[in-house]
Amino acid sequence: RAVVPPVAAVPAPGAHLGYGKIILLGEHSVVYGHHAIAAPIGLSVRAEVTRGSSASEPVISDWDVDGSVREPIRENISHRVAALITERLGVPAAGMRVDVFSDLPRASGLGASAAFAVAVIRAVAASFDIRISDAAVSRLAFECEQIVHGTPSGIDNTVATFGRPILFRKTDDGRPEISDIVTPQPIPIIIGLSGVSALTSQTVGLVRRAWQRNPRRYDQIFAQIDGLVLAGVDALRRGDIADLGELMNINQGLLNALQVSSPELEELVAIARRAGALGAKLTGGGGGGAMIAVAEPSGTEPIIAAMRGAGYTTYLTEIR
Ligand code: MEV
Known part of the structure; x- marks a missing residue:
């Protein structure tokens, strides 16, 4: 080229x-x-x-x-x-x-x-x-x-x-x-890259095949995630970062159940939580790609330092 x-x-x-x-x-x-x-x-x-x-x-x-x-x-x-x-x-x-x-x-x-x-x-x-x-x-x-x-x-x-x-x-x-969605104050989000490229079409296909084999089982997981999302809207509108974090943690558990997490994403999630994140989960298609962690504005530095210290690329953004 x-x-x-x-x-x-x-x-x-x-x-x-x-x-x-x-x-x-x-x-x-x-x-x-x-x-x-x-x-x-x-x-x-x-x-x-x-x-x-x-x-x-x-x-x-x-x-x-x-x-x-x-x-x-x-x-x-x-x-x-x-x-x-x-x-x-x-x-x-x-x-x-x-x-x-x-x-x-x-x-x-x-x-x-x-x-x-x-x-x-x-x-x-x-x-x-x-x-x-x-x-x-x-x-x-x-x-x-x-x-x-x-x-x-x-x-x-x-x-x-x-x-x-x-x-x-x-x-x-x-x-x-x-x-x-309007939040009363900006909510900091740390993005971590797993360093493994992943195509959303692939993980979406994996979930679809699992759902086709057993729609009732997977529809229940999807419905549970829907409940977390609606509670998340409420948490965001109240600016309740701790509640949002808990919902993100539970959502990660269900994404793991859908088998779209990866060893690197799990490591990043564990590092972020250990460094004080109130919640951490993969974001997007999964299978690699990126994860996010939420923290109080005063708590972002140790999380970024821990993720970078383990060799991962991070970005800091905020929901506003
Ligand atoms: C990709 O950003 C999010 C997925 O839910 C796919 C989609 O919504 O099209 C995995």
């Missing part, structure tokens, strides 16, 4: 962004119509579109924060996503060059694929002076997620578009039901 320098190194005003996310409570069960809570994390994907000769093939270049070209995990997928976007927006793909700049780690359950789709939709629309509502961006990004994941719930594209903490549910007819 040709290495071409990025067109711009810093986000310009009016940048075309898609937001990365964490799922606070309710991943996997959300695929089956239950509630989940998700929030943006301050890491995002930005896209720039430039148009050249209509005789040339479209080019997508993916740039890391340090300006190096990122090896796309599955290049054919990003091209299929971009082709769907140009088709739906009714614009030609030929001659288009898309530069994608990301500080979001890939294949880690932090919503990089949805953020990619949202950023590209916004950049392509802007390049052709097409006005597109956020709701329409999210719907199109959902179609893109179907290419990447197969059966997405729609939560990732929603947060990638709106960039706000939300309670989400997919209704029986497939429509998203979304409400905002």
Whole structure:
């Protein structure tokens, strides 16, 4: 692949962004119509579109924060996503060059694929002076997620578009039901990367096969997770970090029951709890990828130090 320098190194005003996310409570069960809570994390994907000769093939270049070209995990997928976007927006793909700049780690359950789709939709629309509502961006990004994941719930594209903490549910007819969550004060969240890449499509497939073999058994687990999510909304709205943490711990137990945890995630969860986290769980698809821990604002430092001391990459964000 040709290495071409990025067109711009810093986000310009009016940048075309898609937001990365964490799922606070309710991943996997959300695929089956239950509630989940998700929030943006301050890491995002930005896209720039430039148009050249209509005789040339479209080019997508993916740039890391340090300006190096990122090896796309599955290049054919990003091209299929971009082709769907140009088709739906009714614009030609030929001659288009898309530069994608990301500080979001890939294949880690932090919503990089949805953020990619949202950023590209916004950049392509802007390049052709097409006005597109956020709701329409999210719907199109959902179609893109179907290419990447197969059966997405729609939560990732929603947060990638709106960039706000939300309670989400997919209704029986497939429509998203979304409400905002406002906390009385920011709630610190530490993100830990297991360092093992994981594809959400794989863990979603594993859970689906288990559910198909024994729907009653798994529906009960999903319903239990739904109860934790609804209690979590209440805890967030009250700013009760200890209660939220307990709900996250129980949710981790049930995610473990769904067999989507991993040795590295379990180690990170144990390290965080031992260092004072009030709650810790995997976030997103699992099987690798990322975990999150919650703490009082004064309690984050030892947790970050312990996770880093064990060799893991961490990020600090907050729900606000
Ligand atoms: C992925 O961020 C969350 C999952 O619940 C899948 C989905 O909702 O589409 C695992």
